[in-house]
Amino acid sequence: MSIAPSRQSLAATAPVVSTTVTSGVPLLDVQRQYQAIRGEIAAAVTRVCDSGRFILGPDCEQLETALAAYCQVPHGVACASGSDALLLALMAYGIGPGDEVLMPSYTFFATASAAWRLGAKPVFVDIEPATFNIDPKHLERSITSATKAIVPVHLFGQCAAMREIVAIAKKRQIPIIEDAAQAVGAELDGRRAGSWGEIGCLSFYPTKNLGGFGDGGLLTVKDQALAGRLKLLRGHGMEPRYYHHVVGINSRLDSLQAAVLNVKLPYLDDWTAARQTNARLYGELFAECGLDRILGLPKEAANSRHVWNQYVIRVPDGRRDALRAHLAQQKIGTEIYYPVSLHRQECFSSLGYGPGSLPHSEQAANETIALPIFPELSPAELRTVVHGIAAFFGVSRHAGANRPHL
Numbered sequence: 001m002s003i004a005p006s007r008q009s010l011a012a013t014a015p016v017v018s019t020t021v022t023s024g025v026p027l028l029d030v031q032r033q034y035q036a037i038r039g040e041i042a043a044a045v046t047r048v049c050d051s052g053r054f055i056l057g058p059d060c061e062q063l064e065t066a067l068a069a070y071c072q073v074p075h076g077v078a079c080a081s082g083s084d085a086l087l088l089a090l091m092a093y094g095i096g097p098g099d100e101v102l103m104p105s106y107t108f109f110a111t112a113s114a115a116w117r118l119g120a121k122p123v124f125v126d127i128e129p130a131t132f133n134i135d136p137k138h139l140e141r142s143i144t145s146a147t148k149a150i151v152p153v154h155l156f157g158q159c160a161a162m163r164e165i166v167a168i169a170k171k172r173q174i175p176i177i178e179d180a181a182q183a184v185g186a187e188l189d190g191r192r193a194g195s196w197g198e199i200g201c202l203s204f205y206p207t208k209n210l211g212g213f214g215d216g217g218l219l220t221v222k223d224q225a226l227a228g229r230l231k232l233l234r235g236h237g238m239e240p241r242y243y244h245h246v247v248g249i250n251s252r253l254d255s256l257q258a259a260v261l262n263v264k265l266p267y268l269d270d271w272t273a274a275r276q277t278n279a280r281l282y283g284e285l286f287a288e289c290g291l292d293r294i295l296g297l298p299k300e301a302a303n304s305r306h307v308w309n310q311y312v313i314r315v316p317d318g319r320r321d322a323l324r325a326h327l328a329q330q331k332i333g334t335e336i337y338y339p340v341s342l343h344r345q346e347c348f349s350s351l352g353y354g355p356g357s358l359p360h361s362e363q364a365a366n367e368t369i370a371l372p373i374f375p376e377l378s379p380a381e382l383r384t385v386v387h388g389i390a391a392f393f394g395v396s397r398h399a400g401a402n403r404p405h406l
């Protein structure tokens, strides 16, 4: 079974892509990665089952230590999901009613729901069109005396403008909580996602670059006392057993997930390199057939290590949905991340953001489409995707023709 590409699709019973489809290209096929390491996974799962220890435990501790080091921070705190990591981070800072939390509007819902669930107000900031990430200038203008946290998102696998954001936050002593759910291993100036702010939030949702076999998340933390507080909060605020000084939540990581992730982590850099190769090849193939002049291709900022959780292009002139339908006919999987920016979501209508209030976020929501980029794709499959798009725009399909090895 392959994983369906969106949460909405996951709610449906039938996966939208399948390894049994020989033509076409799936948006994501988690089977290919699993098949390559299934012996190691089976051994790890059996070991956990034999141990009888299913919650937290040594596998989680190993993951916390290894991922903290990978993300260049001293402490890691595993939890039940990326969404919970965001929630726990805000809880650790005591954020609640009357507080404002700044974040980009163009992101996954969990970035905002964490603040909302605590009674705080999400304040939506527009994005920079070139990177899809939060615009530091608009961020600075949005700060008020009620601003209690800044949550930049490293969208699609590329770090936000952290140099500028850290400078803005430092001046006013506002904590930064990075939403690094899509960006494990991403770098700017050699510094990893999750190491810029006070806390970084990772997700192991199966579509992420380090995907578990279920839900999971982890907080990367610089300060030891803060890490201790997060550990307390993820376990009902209980210390010692059955004594509660604060009210926490249940957000522990399963040992089985940790064991699977410990098997996968040593492969992550190879998988990231394969994603980078795929992104480069897309760029070359699009240029060869002139599509780079029609489409908005993703750009990698200077001094950055983009880890390409998603390869997202812009389709101009309102033709995005028609292109998507055309590709679907050829069984080429795509997804729209995200069709509605958060400031325009119905559940946040009471915040009063009208149409056009964050124009760059709204334009991205209307123009973007994600193409298959997962590490195990073959060059031939990438060429199939590019040819499918070339056919839609009626441009010559000779991409890669001068390179028969593709």
Ligand SMILES: *Cc1c(COP(=O)(O)O)cnc(C)c1O
Binding pocket: 081, 082, 083, 084, 107, 108, 110, 111, 153, 179, 181, 182, 202, 203, 204, 205, 215, 216, 217
């Ligand atoms: C996936 C994701 C989350 C939430 O992570 P879960 O593990 O699915 O709860 C939060 N923010 C962003 C940007 C994400 O992509």
